[in-house]
Amino acid sequence: MIGNGFMGAAHSQGWRTAPRFFDLPVDPQMTVMVGRDPDKNAALAQKWGWAEASQDFDAVLARDDIDIVDIVTPGHLHCDMAIAALEAGKHVICEKPLANTVDEARRMADAAASAADRGVLAMVGFTYRRVPAASFARDLVARGAVGQVRQVRAQYLQDWLSDPEAPLTWRMDKSKAGSGALGDIGAHAVDLAQFITGLSLTEVSGVMETFVKERPVLAQGQGLSGSAGTERGPVTVDDYAAFSGRFDSGAMGSFEATRFATGRKNALRVEVAGDKGAVLFDLEDMNAVQYYDATAPGTEQGFTRIYVTEADHPYMEAWWPPGHMLGYEHGFSHQVKDFVEALASGSQPTPSFADGYQVQRVLGAVERSANDGSAWTATE
Amino acid sequence: MIGNGFMGAAHSQGWRTAPRFFDLPVDPQMTVMVGRDPDKNAALAQKWGWAEASQDFDAVLARDDIDIVDIVTPGHLHCDMAIAALEAGKHVICEKPLANTVDEARRMADAAASAADRGVLAMVGFTYRRVPAASFARDLVARGAVGQVRQVRAQYLQDWLSDPEAPLTWRMDKSKAGSGALGDIGAHAVDLAQFITGLSLTEVSGVMETFVKERPVLAQGQGLSGSAGTERGPVTVDDYAAFSGRFDSGAMGSFEATRFATGRKNALRVEVAGDKGAVLFDLEDMNAVQYYDATAPGTEQGFTRIYVTEADHPYMEAWWPPGHMLGYEHGFSHQVKDFVEALASGSQPTPSFADGYQVQRVLGAVERSANDGSAWTATE
Amino acid sequence: MIGNGFMGAAHSQGWRTAPRFFDLPVDPQMTVMVGRDPDKNAALAQKWGWAEASQDFDAVLARDDIDIVDIVTPGHLHCDMAIAALEAGKHVICEKPLANTVDEARRMADAAASAADRGVLAMVGFTYRRVPAASFARDLVARGAVGQVRQVRAQYLQDWLSDPEAPLTWRMDKSKAGSGALGDIGAHAVDLAQFITGLSLTEVSGVMETFVKERPVLAQGQGLSGSAGTERGPVTVDDYAAFSGRFDSGAMGSFEATRFATGRKNALRVEVAGDKGAVLFDLEDMNAVQYYDATAPGTEQGFTRIYVTEADHPYMEAWWPPGHMLGYEHGFSHQVKDFVEALASGSQPTPSFADGYQVQRVLGAVERSANDGSAWTATE
Amino acid sequence: MIGNGFMGAAHSQGWRTAPRFFDLPVDPQMTVMVGRDPDKNAALAQKWGWAEASQDFDAVLARDDIDIVDIVTPGHLHCDMAIAALEAGKHVICEKPLANTVDEARRMADAAASAADRGVLAMVGFTYRRVPAASFARDLVARGAVGQVRQVRAQYLQDWLSDPEAPLTWRMDKSKAGSGALGDIGAHAVDLAQFITGLSLTEVSGVMETFVKERPVLAQGQGLSGSAGTERGPVTVDDYAAFSGRFDSGAMGSFEATRFATGRKNALRVEVAGDKGAVLFDLEDMNAVQYYDATAPGTEQGFTRIYVTEADHPYMEAWWPPGHMLGYEHGFSHQVKDFVEALASGSQPTPSFADGYQVQRVLGAVERSANDGSAWTATE
The missing domain is CATH 3.30.360.10 (Dihydrodipicolinate Reductase; domain 2)
Known part of the structure; x- marks a missing residue:
């Protein structure tokens, strides 16, 4: 997971909770949380239950034990991060709004379409659905x-x-x-x-x-x-x-x-x-x-x-x-459930x-x- | 109508309004309002649209142009008034509670049963029905x-x-x-x-x-x-x-x-x-x-x-x-409608x-x- | 009152009821109701409590015993009627919308301004206020x-x-x-x-x-x-x-x-x-x-x-x-109260x-x- | 935790979630879940995140690495289990109602009073507080x-x-x-x-x-x-x-x-x-x-x-x-927080x-x- 604001807490709760209530086809592991400020990031990673903390997004993308990247950074960072992750072969959940500009969003949609051809899937996080x-x-x-x-x-x-x-x-x-x-x-x-x-x-x-x-x-x-x-x-x-x-x-x-x-x-x-x-x-x-x-x-x-x-x-x-x-955060568990099930079945998660x-x-x-x-x- | 408290205002509004919205079988006349305090009673009778004001309940009962007596006095006066009115051959609406004691209520119910045999009908005013x-x-x-x-x-x-x-x-x-x-x-x-x-x-x-x-x-x-x-x-x-x-x-x-x-x-x-x-x-x-x-x-x-x-x-x-x-007082128009229709058809109005x-x-x-x-x- | 649709019933209830609950400076009389269809108009005038029924708007305007004209006709008739009434020296309540076109409304506002100079007052009926x-x-x-x-x-x-x-x-x-x-x-x-x-x-x-x-x-x-x-x-x-x-x-x-x-x-x-x-x-x-x-x-x-x-x-x-x-129609009693009080004090009723x-x-x-x-x- | 019905799911969610949102003085470990049916119990223990499953309540009580016993069984089992746990020196949370009879409840309250003298604390789970x-x-x-x-x-x-x-x-x-x-x-x-x-x-x-x-x-x-x-x-x-x-x-x-x-x-x-x-x-x-x-x-x-x-x-x-x-289950996280804080400070948790x-x-x-x-x- 990339980012450690309030959305990070919500997404963490989703990853942690979904397997406890739903019978998921695979068991997601909370491997590493990425953030800029090393102390804050390490503390929150531990609090929220991530096994590791990192400041190096690129290094994380290079890891083989990472299958999914969950982007919860501010909107102006979404585009580059999501495209990089998809190109690295990682499935991506990206918080809404997809991007700050229409142009960025178009590039991300294009990248997701290409990635989907390679079996790499992307979803945007309109959790209220x-x-x-x-x-x-x-x-x-x-x-x-x-x-x-x-x-x-x-x-x-x-x-x-x-x-x-x-x-x-x-x-x-x-x-x-x-x-x-x-x-x-x-x-x-x-x-x-x-x-x-x-x-x-x-x-x-x-x-x-x-x-x-x-x-x-x-x-x-x-x-x-x-x-x-x-x-x-x-x-x-x-x-x-x-x-x-x-x-x-x-x-x-x-x-x-x-x-x-x-x-x-x-x-x-x-x-x-x-x-x-x-x-x-x-x-x-x-x-x-x-x-x-x-x-x-x-x-x-x-x-x-x-x-x-x-x-x-x-x-x-x-x-x-x-x-x-x-309550509010249950939607994030449902998001994890739907996303993981889509990945397991190789179908496009929605919203794309x-x-x-x-x-x-x-x-x-x-x-x-x-x-x-x-x-x-x-x-x- | 006997009594001129807040219930008097409500009943007056019912008598005045019902014929303007419902097609009643007869057209009730607001003839005389009875109260103890002559000045207050006269003023309110005029305000509420009664043709006359009176302090003499018995005299009113003796009048031939009165068919209906509407009792809106405090509860301890209901019993004697209602029975007197029924015995005088007047149809009666009596505000709830019917009486202050079970014994009074029983006597009133008995009087109403007798009166009904003579075609004189009585109803108690549970308007919220x-x-x-x-x-x-x-x-x-x-x-x-x-x-x-x-x-x-x-x-x-x-x-x-x-x-x-x-x-x-x-x-x-x-x-x-x-x-x-x-x-x-x-x-x-x-x-x-x-x-x-x-x-x-x-x-x-x-x-x-x-x-x-x-x-x-x-x-x-x-x-x-x-x-x-x-x-x-x-x-x-x-x-x-x-x-x-x-x-x-x-x-x-x-x-x-x-x-x-x-x-x-x-x-x-x-x-x-x-x-x-x-x-x-x-x-x-x-x-x-x-x-x-x-x-x-x-x-x-x-x-x-x-x-x-x-x-x-x-x-x-x-x-x-x-x-x-x-609003609140519409129930009183409905009460007038139901009562007048029951009288016109000679059937028992409810609640009896x-x-x-x-x-x-x-x-x-x-x-x-x-x-x-x-x-x-x-x-x- | 001119017109006998559902608004006529509401206005009649206002005229009839306001004096029974408010202490008005004058006591409005429900003199004559004007409508096109003679039979329907006569029947409704009686039901709603108007003393007379008429089909002749101009004749009513000419009467000395009429001080107030209440217009509840469809919108396209408002302009001519209201201006005629004001010119005949009658105070006017006109249902909303004031008119069907901005031009008509402007002419009515002008007529009302002139009339006000002569002490003749006009109000439009936005009752929900x-x-x-x-x-x-x-x-x-x-x-x-x-x-x-x-x-x-x-x-x-x-x-x-x-x-x-x-x-x-x-x-x-x-x-x-x-x-x-x-x-x-x-x-x-x-x-x-x-x-x-x-x-x-x-x-x-x-x-x-x-x-x-x-x-x-x-x-x-x-x-x-x-x-x-x-x-x-x-x-x-x-x-x-x-x-x-x-x-x-x-x-x-x-x-x-x-x-x-x-x-x-x-x-x-x-x-x-x-x-x-x-x-x-x-x-x-x-x-x-x-x-x-x-x-x-x-x-x-x-x-x-x-x-x-x-x-x-x-x-x-x-x-x-x-x-x-x-309930709904109480606003019409309040409208009568406010209008009559404004007339009695010679001040402009609102909304003008x-x-x-x-x-x-x-x-x-x-x-x-x-x-x-x-x-x-x-x-x- | 003893018991694996719907309350077990709720309590598990509390134990799992509380440390992720609150800064607790100690970090509770979800060590072992006890239930009668071995297959069901093992499956639910895994699903709900307990490290081990067991059918042997007494053996669990004898373990040194267990500090807290959370009882979520039906009411007729509460009394014996809670008293045994307290006597074994374990802090106890017991679901409501405390017991099925007043007599059982009295014995439990007595046992809790004695245990408190030894620094062993007990709480009953009226979570809606x-x-x-x-x-x-x-x-x-x-x-x-x-x-x-x-x-x-x-x-x-x-x-x-x-x-x-x-x-x-x-x-x-x-x-x-x-x-x-x-x-x-x-x-x-x-x-x-x-x-x-x-x-x-x-x-x-x-x-x-x-x-x-x-x-x-x-x-x-x-x-x-x-x-x-x-x-x-x-x-x-x-x-x-x-x-x-x-x-x-x-x-x-x-x-x-x-x-x-x-x-x-x-x-x-x-x-x-x-x-x-x-x-x-x-x-x-x-x-x-x-x-x-x-x-x-x-x-x-x-x-x-x-x-x-x-x-x-x-x-x-x-x-x-x-x-x-x-939502509903947040109360269980709050219960864990309050209970753990009371234990850490050595004060009586409420409701006792x-x-x-x-x-x-x-x-x-x-x-x-x-x-x-x-x-x-x-x-x-």
Whole structure:
């Protein structure tokens, strides 16, 4: 695993836990964790259960006992690392967004396509697909439970930048993060909306806004909670992105990604309305799906809150009795399960780098549209 | 109409409004309102739309142009007034609880039975039955949607006595109010639970408690919001009543009535669980019913929140388009409609005085049980 | 009152009820109801409690005993009627949207300004402002409870056109309705968002879509529920409208109006996020406001669901004890109260025709933007 | 660890995960798992990450490299195993309920007291205390946020026995399970209510009921989902238990435990009402607490839904950013953390066996009361 931020903890938990609940075809070993800072990396590798720690990505790639590379670094490092790993014959999981630019994402998708010809497989980490309720929402739509999809409302609402004194981090620096709310969380909304509906966005009209244009700079060595000094630096990414989109079926989508939705902590919501019903997934209520059956008798229609915790629901047989909740990191165990099973069977894991590239094109189109007065812009 | 408290306003609104939305077989006239205090009564009669005001109940009973007497006085006055009205040949609506004692209630039920033989009809005002969602919950149970009922959880939770400095009123005086939470709001929980399930309680085991035993006495002429003096008087009724009950079918009920449920303003909730499903009515969400269909496919079961605002739902055709909410006082219009239609057809309106007497017997049994160490006590 | 559709029933209930709960400075009389079809109009006038029925609008305008004209006709009739009434010296309430075109709305606003100089006053009927919870949300924002507003999310979601076999009515005919979801329900979202925030939209970027382009034509005399024939006619209005907007303060708004949001019956929602807090109003939960106080201690922050039913809440002192719900039509009583009080004091009632004209300009700008590839369009 | 049922999986996940997120004073090793069936036990030990498997409890107790014994067997085995382990000088975690009878529980508490004198410590596994929201609810009450507690409403509602054809298992056999709903889930309600309030129940009046008195017997080797044969066996435990309780402070409690609450999967709810506020914990919404502050300004009071996912909330600093949910099994990691920290510091972990014994006395008193016509029965 390359990287040791908060995503590293989540991925480690996935690698560690998946074999304990699922019957995997192979038993993944947590061999080596790569990071720049030797002390921090060694300490976290030990804490998270990796056998070794290393600062040398290239050396790790050269090892024969490494089959899988899991990339959880910031977005601007994804492209080179993933391509190098694939060229070294390693299967790759790469965190989302696939890359910071459409061009990088295209190169990665190309590299993955070539690698796949050699039996080397790549996947991008849109983990929220693997929340059982999100998978079940997809199943409902796929079996026709909402009929023909007409409208999608997708939002990812957070509020951690609402405070204008929250300090400047790499996530507010366009050169490192690529974009702000759009790429960080809007990417999830786009992927999940397309995943649940099975549709693809073909054109978009968007707007982006930065509400707080300067933020306190953290002094060297200061943690996030440290008292910021008087220096301020520019925020070069969007705080807020909203767009309308048209899907290939003609359905319309309304999207919003913001880190200024005061009071909303992690509200990734996708509501899909069709001529026979509707489904709603909300990450703040992540063990449930709301389903409306418009074909039920008129006096009995309503949104049914389905706890997606039955043994017959996606992924749930491995876990607990009905009504026992899963949390955020379970998706990472499901990701490991799906990835390992795909590798074992030699089939392409999803979402592929091509899927990640398509999401990137949507994000790129939103950005171009926003820079072009919200003109409708094709995602191709 | 006899009485001019807050219930008088509600009943007046019912009489005034019902003919404007429903096609009634006769057109009720708001003839005369009776109250003790001449100035207050005259002013309120005018405000609420009564043609005349009077202080003389007997004189009103003697009038030929009065067909219906609507009694909204405190409970200790119900018995004599209702019996006098029935004997005078007037149809009677009497607010709940039917009376303050089981004995009074029995006499009223007897009087109503005699009167019915002469074509004079009586009804007790458990208005919450006529909230469309409550009626619809009853319909669901009646058509077998929950199967055989096993358990009922019924609560009426309020918090207006939670503040120990809330002043002493007649509702805390046993000689006027009969009982506290039990008769005031527990009566609704009992009636609604029996109404929705179609079952009757046969025995109960209960407990009653007074948390605040003394409260400030209002000086003469002080309103409820007036600053209370230093004098304190005893609270002689229950603040809290809870009981278990056994229904005639063998189903079990769990009941709670309290005016100390901090934060709960008007939470009259009845949840009915059967072997095929469950329904939940909650007065704080009064335009909806929650229905669980245990016969649905396993992965799709959940509580469906049905907005009871479709034209096919009880009483709703007369009102607004789907999704437009009704409020508290609509039940009083529905009560007028049902009562007037029953009179016009010569059939017994429900709930009858006999029904009110049965509720009173349940309350009486709870009180006896509470005084007898929670021993199980028959409601007969 | 001019017009006798469903809005006529609602306005009549307002005129009839307001004096029974509020102490109005004058006592409005329900004198005459005007409608085209003599039989239907006479029957409804009687049912709804109007003393007379008439087919002659001009004759009614000429009467000395008429002081107020309440216009509840379809939108294309508003302009001429309202101007005529104002010129005849009558105070006017006109249902929303003020008119079907920006030009009509401007003429009406001009006429109202002239009339005001003569002491003749006009108001447009955005009744949802007068739902106590909506008024209270406005109060919270006005007193700084959310701080500086950054984002607004406003939606009006209905689903009654979701069924492609729902018949064609005048509301789907651009010549009568002006627009579809945008003018019918989007107007409410725009007005309420501006009302609650105290801000005005200055430019918009929008899209409109018609999902079902042809619908069954009702045969002559068929009711809405009648089985439609085989003939189909074109839908000439939008089923769905979505737009981004910029407020005069720099805040961003995301708006959506649709009659295809399967399962959403009457979901008018306005969520306002500022740097100190957030408020959410939802018409499907109309007796409550959700308020988030971002200045509370960190571990205790959350959305507080405030039942807006306390005596100190807007309009509530006149009604019931805490926790007793109001419904849809109470807003019409509040409208009568506010209008009559404004007339009695000679002050301008709000929202004025100028306010209605401003909303119309916003809607007009959305329509122009949608026709111009979602280009940002000023509301002036 | 002794036992390999579903609780074994949960405890294993706790032992495996806690050191990866918390900085523990010592690093627990998963040494050996004990179970009766050698093949099953060996397979599960490997799957769950235990270094060895064994069938010999005594031999394990004799080993020097074992410091801690974690007992997750059915209740009738707890007493002998725990006492033997304590006498062998091993620290003990024992799953709840502590034992099947009050007498066994007393002996265990005595043994734990003796062992504590020798520095050998014991804890009972009421894991729900360690759900962060439950811990935080306790913190709120402890700091006076609800004032003086007057009422507690505690329910544990499940529905997995609602189907009368659900097969007979050891949980419906009094000789193995001790009791039914009461001990299995009611124990949690009692413990959590006492934990959150800091109060102890002193007397109770209860009722117990078995709705389905016979169930299909599983043929040998049949799994739970196997088609049951025609043979039926008696259910010897309660399906439903309800009781009123009096706390040492005079507060009243209303309790209900049932596995027949159709539609309720895992609804462990504790609502505490005091003179200054109220708190509600609901395991079906386990990442949140609802808090009502009755000292807030009157127009702004309401239940605040606090996501207990901030770094300052109990246990949360170790996990994810705000708004990222925890699930069912996180409580087991918290249990490991708290237990290991207590051992390292030589302090008594809570809940102690004495606490478990006290809960058992409450359950015993409920059972005696139910057998004595619901007479009030002391918990001593």
